[in-house]
Amino acid sequence: MVDYMKFLSKDVEKLEASDVREILKLLEKPGVISFAGGLPDPSTFPREELAEIARSVILEKGKAALQYAPSRGVREFIDAVKRFMERHGVYIRGEDAIIATVGSQEALYMLSEVLIDPGDVVIVEKPTYLAAVQVFRKRGARFEPIELDEDGMRVDLLEERLKRLASEGKRVKLVYLVPTCQNPTGVTMSYERRKYLLELASRYDFLVIEDDPYGLITFEERSVQPLKTLDREGRVVYLGSLSKVLAPGLRLGWAAGPEEIISVIEKLKQHVNLHASTLTQYIAAKALDGGIVERNLARVRELYRMKRDVMLEALEEYFPRGSRWTRPIGGLFIFVWLPEGVDTRALLPKAIERGVAYVPGSAFYVDGSGVNTMRLNYSYPSVEEIREGIKRLGRLLREELEGKTG
Amino acid sequence: MVDYMKFLSKDVEKLEASDVREILKLLEKPGVISFAGGLPDPSTFPREELAEIARSVILEKGKAALQYAPSRGVREFIDAVKRFMERHGVYIRGEDAIIATVGSQEALYMLSEVLIDPGDVVIVEKPTYLAAVQVFRKRGARFEPIELDEDGMRVDLLEERLKRLASEGKRVKLVYLVPTCQNPTGVTMSYERRKYLLELASRYDFLVIEDDPYGLITFEERSVQPLKTLDREGRVVYLGSLSKVLAPGLRLGWAAGPEEIISVIEKLKQHVNLHASTLTQYIAAKALDGGIVERNLARVRELYRMKRDVMLEALEEYFPRGSRWTRPIGGLFIFVWLPEGVDTRALLPKAIERGVAYVPGSAFYVDGSGVNTMRLNYSYPSVEEIREGIKRLGRLLREELEGKTG
Known part of the structure; x- marks a missing residue:
């Protein structure tokens, strides 16, 4: 035995x-x-459309779509994601880059691996997304939960907490949040709070992970500005996903943020699994550009x-x-x-x-x-x-x- | 800035x-x-076949094939992989389990994460597969390289090394090798050496990772027994991949080994990316069962x-x-x-x-x-x-x- x-x-x-x-x-x-x-x-799930796209992608682009791909992702997919984000008001900075991931869970995992050391302070919403907590906890993060209400994270409480932590000589590395249609509560952060969060990020020098799988699944006419779009200084890493707007089975998400961080994630990705499925990236690229989503x-x-x-x-x-x-x-x-x-x-x-x-x-x-x-x-x-x-x-x-x- | x-x-x-x-x-x-x-x-790449399979899988099984999947993998894929391995002489034990991975790189990464602590001794072939070394090194493994010749790893030298290490009070945790059509040399380990390696594994109490992406791409009639098939004690974790026999773009591999290890990998997989693409698993299952490979x-x-x-x-x-x-x-x-x-x-x-x-x-x-x-x-x-x-x-x-x- x-x-x-x-x-x-x-x-x-x-x-x-x-x-x-x-x-x-x-x-x-x-x-x-x-x-x-x-x-x-x-x-x-748009089965008919995806069936036809899958068929034609394999027939017409199979030599590339069935082959290995760069760790950053398939060019066509990255470009389609960028256009898709822009159509929906998610603008990245010129200095930002995008990497394709195996769902946005992988982006969370990799960000956690490359950013967090044991004892690092991570601010999360109270309550917050479970799977994010798990990957941060695995790295030994120390959590500071901040209450939310119907307008999202209470940035007034956040500011108090930041002051207190600063006075104790503790540095906050990261704020993780799902600002739009949050998991688990469904609440959406107000524009004013978004602006203020980024002011605090600048003042207290921390990074922000904006996890946004539900940003497009809104039922009411209300303009929501992504934190990434408001991000002047390059403090926001935006996580997108096709799981809720197209199909989880493609297992595709992406991280968009400062090149300095994306390039480190790319290195880690070479260790973890080289790259996300080439085939599903090609299928998704065509679905995105074809307006299927x-x-x-x-x-x-x-x-x-x-x-x-x-x-x-x-x-x-x-x-x-x-x-x-x-x-x-x-x-x-x-x-x-x-x-x-x-x-x-x-x-x-x-x-x-x-x-x-x-x-x-x-x-x-x-x-x-x-x-x-x-x-x-x-x-x-x-x-x-x-x-x-x-x-x-x-x-x-x-x-x-x-x-x-x- | x-x-x-x-x-x-x-x-x-x-x-x-x-x-x-x-x-x-x-x-x-x-x-x-x-x-x-x-x-x-x-x-x-069998483009025509895969195009038709992709189309029909999405149309007929789209509700499942486009949905989330268990971290272990899609049942149909795991079963098809088991049958596929058996058709080619790769037999796992009744106590063994299989998990689907994003290429066999991910299996290597996850094995490294769950098995290796800093300073753990890992034996590898000299020369050996670069990407395996990278993930082991990231965990702080101490390598002991063993020369190979045209019959694979020199198990006589391995035994000497094991003796010496044992006399120094050092425990060997793992032997990693690509026994068939090795990367980078192309050499294939002889049957006698395979048997002897497993004897040593039992005697010196270590585990073996059998990385086998090329096992089916042999040009000469020569019966090669996988280490896994010879594994009586449950010491071998077998890594398979569809990248070289079907298409890398599906980004699918698997690890087959003791349930005790696979279940830990499953937990890690929940952190890393939840699961491999459901869609490509369904496509691959049908391709495997349909004899396309x-x-x-x-x-x-x-x-x-x-x-x-x-x-x-x-x-x-x-x-x-x-x-x-x-x-x-x-x-x-x-x-x-x-x-x-x-x-x-x-x-x-x-x-x-x-x-x-x-x-x-x-x-x-x-x-x-x-x-x-x-x-x-x-x-x-x-x-x-x-x-x-x-x-x-x-x-x-x-x-x-x-x-x-x-």
């Missing part, structure tokens, strides 16, 4: 498995309505707005008094604060027993708070499932609360 | 850029015949055998006396030892000036030796280019040697 434990690196203990993905594994049993994932509705976005927005509305109505109808939730202008998630005393993590097995699942909100709080919160996804389940699932969850919560008070 | 240097992690200095890839960048200027890369001949292999073997022969003949004709080279039974490379005194790294700029490129062999020696060696790739250049390139190189070498002696 080989004792594999003694062959493992000491760093392995830093690898927590993702709560969310472990829960998703449990959910493969049928009958459970899941609000736990973050999957797009597969009916939105924009045509598809119209359908995605309509469908998700409808599902959001159904979930908001059901929450109103079934959830217990004393609960409150966000009303996102886009994205995939609604976040719920339940009455004090409800422990959503402890409740999850009961919920799954009743045939409904969610992610306990505490998973998104780096300080372990948020015990009475939950994240609900509305993009993947059907309208009927949303109604039925929220009904089941509401009944369970009422019973719990009555049991507790009675 | 932002001083980006002060934002970079201290680990960044461990990231060397790949010599080979840096050279490949230089080669984008036209007119240079390159023996430097390791690219398959794009005429071997086998049909294609017949063409690949014939073409590469012919190119190898052309290169061997040209070497015979044009290279200076006192040179010797390998005669691989397969794979993509011939390795050349030039007369003492020739420094192939110093010579490279002159060679590129003459319109021909190669990789200086010292890049493949962890101890910096091999100054008078070079790796030549014959899969990518055309027959005419092989003849002309070797002629140019031979002339340059003769001039150098005459200059030196004269």
Whole structure:
């Protein structure tokens, strides 16, 4: 018998498995309505268009599209991404560069690897995106969570925190945030706060990671200026992804930011996996330039707005008094604060027993708070499932609360 | 001005850029015949078949093929890979598992991350595959290179080294090798040595990484038993890849080995990029099960055998006396030892000036030796280019040697 434990690196203990993905594994049993994932509705995938594009790309450009590619990414893809961003108001600086990544998760991982040393201070939203926290934590980051409200991260609290940290002689290296249709809360940062965040970045000399997978999935006419577009000094690294606007199965994202940082990521990419799939980059380039994403976005927005509305109505109808939730202008998630005393993590097995699942909100709080919160996804389940699932969850919560008070 | 240097992690200095890839960048200027890369001949890509498969997979299975996938990989792909390996004599144990990776580079990277701590002893062939060395070095591995000859790694020397290290109280964690059609030399390890290597693995309690991208690209009838198939104790992690037998642009490889190790890699994969492209996994699964790879292999073997022969003949004709080279039974490379005194790294700029490129062999020696060696790739250049390139190189070498002696 080989004792594999003694062959493992000491760093392995830093690898927590993702709560969310472990829960998703449990959910493969049928009958459970899941609000736990973050999957797009597969009916939105433009299958006919992508099938035709894939076919013609392989036939016409196969010699290149099936070959190895540069670590930065396929030229056609990078250029198409740049044009795509520009069409949607995401402007990078002349000194910035773009690198293709295997989803934006890979961009997060690589940024974390090249920027963070143990003890480095990283500011995140409270609550924030779980998978980002995991990669930062693996590097030994020290988190400073900043509350958010319906206008995004509270930059007034951020400024206080920055002052305090500076007075303690502590330097903040990085602010990570999902400013538009945030994961997990769905809230969108206001223009004023965006401007102020960048002022603080300049004053306190930190970098900003703008994680923007949902920026185009907005349902309401509201002009949102990306931090990258407002970035004069080259402090923002922008992360984009095709997973929510085209198809996750292409596994493509990108990082756009200062050449000095992108070039280091490129070096790391040579170690990690050389490059993202050449074929899916060629397919995506053609889909982007052909306007497939924009045509598809119209359908995605309509469908998700409808599902959001159904979930908001059901929450109103079934959830217990004393609960409150966000009303996102886009994205995939609604976040719920339940009455004090409800422990959503402890409740999850009961919920799954009743045939409904969610992610306990505490998973998104780096300080372990948020015990009475939950994240609900509305993009993947059907309208009927949303109604039925929220009904089941509401009944369970009422019973719990009555049991507790009675 | 932002001083980006002060934002970079201290680990960044461990990231060397790949010599080979840096050279490949230089080669984008036209007119240079390159023996430097390791690219398959794009005429071997089964474009018609893959175009049709891609189209039908997206149309018929698009809801799954364009969606997120498990970190282990798409079930259909993993099963197809298992059947594919079995058809070609690669048998894994019942306790083994398979994980899909973004090329086998990613498997190397992740194995290195989960197995190696600073100072861990890793045994490699001398010379060995550059990109493996880079990821091991990044983790702080201490290398022990073992000479190889036409029958692969000298296991007699390995045993001596193991004894010596044991007597010094040093534990060997890992032996990394490319046993079949090795990169960079093209040599194939004999059956007896394979058996003996595994005996040593058991006796000295180490793990073995069998990197096997070229195992099916053999030109001569010679039965090669994979180390994995001979592995009774679960000491071998086998790395497979579709890059050389189907198409690199799918960016798919896999690691097959003990569940205890694969499950840790899976956790890391959740951090790194969640999973390899769902779409290319579905395409590859169908190509594997449809026998596309086998049909294609017949063409690949014939073409590469012919190119190898052309290169061997040209070497015979044009290279200076006192040179010797390998005669691989397969794979993509011939390795050349030039007369003492020739420094192939110093010579490279002159060679590129003459319109021909190669990789200086010292890049493949962890101890910096091999100054008078070079790796030549014959899969990518055309027959005419092989003849002309070797002629140019031979002339340059003769001039150098005459200059030196004269």
